[in-house]
Amino acid sequence: MASLLQYIRKSPNITTWGNMFVKLTTLLLLTPFVLASYPVSEAELWLIYLTYFSFILLFDFGFSATFVRIFGYTLAGKKILKTSVNNRTGKNDTEVGGIYNFMKKIYLIISLVAILLSVLVGKYLVESTFDSSLEGGMAVNLWLVTSLLGGTALYVACYSAFLQGMNQVALVQRTQLFTSILQFFSTALILHLSGSIVFSAINYQLWMVISGLLIRRKSHKLYKNNCLIRPREINTPLKFSILQSSWRSGIGTFMSHGTILLVSFMITDMVSAEETVEYLFILQILRSTSAFSQVPFYSKLPLFSKLYAGNFQDKLLSIASTSMRQTMLLYLAICLFVWFFGAWFFGLIGSKYALSSNALLFYLMVGFGLERFGAMHMQLYSLTN
Numbered sequence: 417m418a419s420l421l422q423y424i425r426k427s428p429n430i431t432t433w434g435n436m437f438v439k440l441t442t443l444l445l446l447t448p449f450v451l452a453s454y455p456v457s458e459a460e461l462w463l464i465y466l467t468y469f470s471f472i473l474l475f476d477f478g479f480s481a482t483f484v485r486i487f488g489y490t491l492a493g494k495k496i497l498k499t500s501v502n503n504r505t506g507k508n509d510t511e512v513g514g515i516y517n518f519m520k521k522i523y524l525i526i527s528l529v530a531i532l533l534s535v536l537v538g539k540y541l542v543e544s545t546f547d548s549s550l551e552g553g554m555a556v557n558l559w560l561v562t563s564l565l566g567g568t569a570l571y572v573a574c575y576s577a578f579l580q581g582m583n584q585v586a587l588v589q590r591t592q593l594f595t596s597i598l599q600f601f602s603t604a605l606i607l608h609l610s611g612s613i614v615f616s617a618i619n620y621q622l623w624m625v626i627s628g629l630l631i632r633r634k635s636h637k638l639y640k641n642n643c644l645i646r647p648r649e650i651n652t653p654l655k656f657s658i659l660q661s662s663w664r665s666g667i668g669t670f671m672s673h674g675t676i677l678l679v680s681f682m683i684t685d686m687v688s689a690e691e692t693v694e695y696l697f698i699l700q701i702l703r704s705t706s707a708f709s710q711v712p713f714y715s716k717l718p719l720f721s722k723l724y725a726g727n728f729q730d731k732l733l734s735i736a737s738t739s740m741r742q743t744m745l746l747y748l749a750i751c752l753f754v755w756f757f758g759a760w761f762f763g764l765i766g767s768k769y770a771l772s773s774n775a776l777l778f779y780l781m782v783g784f785g786l787e788r789f790g791a792m793h794m795q796l797y798s799l800t801n
Contacts, residue, residue: 446603446620447700450613456689458613463696464684465562465617468534469624470703471677472566473573475530478665480577481717482658483519485799487512487581488721514650516578516639518658523574531567535560558614565621572628575635582638583718591630599623661798668794672787676703698777701754706784709747713739713792724799732799740792747788751781 450462490512579588599620606616680699684692716739723732755777 446600446607447697449604449607451693451697453607454611454613456693459693460684460689460696462613462617463693463700464681465613466620466700467677467680467696469562469566469569469621471674471681472530472534472563473570474669474674474677475526475533475570476573476666476669477526477662478667478669479519479522479526479658479662480573481665481795481798482662483515483574483577484581484717485721486515486658487578488583488718489725490515490581511650511654513639515654515658518650518655519574519578522658523571527567527571530570531563534563534566558618561618562621565618565625569621569624569628572625572632575628575632578635579631579638580718581721583722584634584638585715585718587634588631589715591634592627595623595627595630665794665798668791672791695776698780701758702751702777702780702784705747705750705754706788709743709750710788710792712742712746713795717795720796720799736792736796740789743792744785744789747785751785755781 447462447466451459454462576588579585602623603616603620606612606619610616676699680696683695687695713736716735720732720736723729723735758777
């Protein structure tokens with residue numbers, strides 16, 4: 417029993433699966449409960465909060481994947497700007513400290529930009545939702561809180577990137593699994609006791625910040641224990657290389673997920689509240705499905721970086737190919753379940769807005785599937801920096 421628990425504790429795949437399952441369960445239970453128990457105006461407000469919080473996190477601009485990849489290079493002892501491997505058995509500690517400090521500066525800047533833009537612009541994107549809500553005044557006043565929480569969650573995400581790049585995926589996922597469970601039960605309790613969508617949404621988002629802060633603590637501990645060399649500021653070419661790679665990834669993210677989320681805000685002013693809720697509900701389901709299905713591939717990104725840095729291309733391509741197939745098959749399986757049993761399931765738990773538009777559901781399934789297929793190949797290509 418003890419050995420089993422130790423295996424679960426150290427296994428990145430099991431903890432990642434568990435974390436994503438809890439997050440998917442949160443969506444599949446909390447959101448239908450809101451749709452079944454609250455007026456359409458409050459259901460719309462709940463979905464708008466979740467959607468805009470996701471939009472704030474897009475200001476990551478691809479830095480997370482870039483830093484995961486670069487810290488993975490250092491584990492193989494590779495100089496970032498050279499193609500040769502300097503040390504096949506040891507870490508390249510001389511650059512870790514400088515990259516770590518540069519990463520924190522970058523994330524501080526982009527989080528402040530995200531907060532500023534969300535405060536100045538965000539409220540006006542969905543102002544009509546506040547006006548129709550029973551908590552309209554409170555929703556407007558607490559929009560600032562949402563912006564601050566989103567920006568803070570964005571900043572602490574850098575520490576997750578560091579740990580994942582240092583091959584501590586299980587540690588990150590275990591922490592997120594713990595906070596996701598607390599997030600689900602505390603949000604459900606607030607929904608039941610207070611009936612306030614605003615306070616429930618704020619609590620839901622707050623746990624994402626708490627998760628990031630816990631990961632930040634573990635990140636500092638790992639950094640102090642392993643990076644004993646006094647950090648030097650990294651040189652300008654390396655900074656430029658990081659910015660260039662992240663900028664390209666960021667454009668791709670905004671052209672895909674950013675477009676989807678911006679269209680969601682436009683829809684709130686174009687159609688009725690009932691149609692908005694239906695669209696956002698289906699969108700949340702498929703975004704979560706896409707995120708859940710990516711586990712077989714994205715949980716191996718630090719391994720991919722290490723294999724590439726160590727010149728093990730054949731092994732890298734073999735594992736990546738298998739992981740891609742697993743991801744696409746899992747996505748297909750979940751989509752088939754949603755298509756054939758989704759309406760029945762959400763009707764069973766009392767949802768009033770359960771997947772009534774087969775055309776919308778089909779087009780979004782195909783779109784997210786194509787996006788996931790392309791994104792994995794872009795991630796594999798990005799290993800070359």
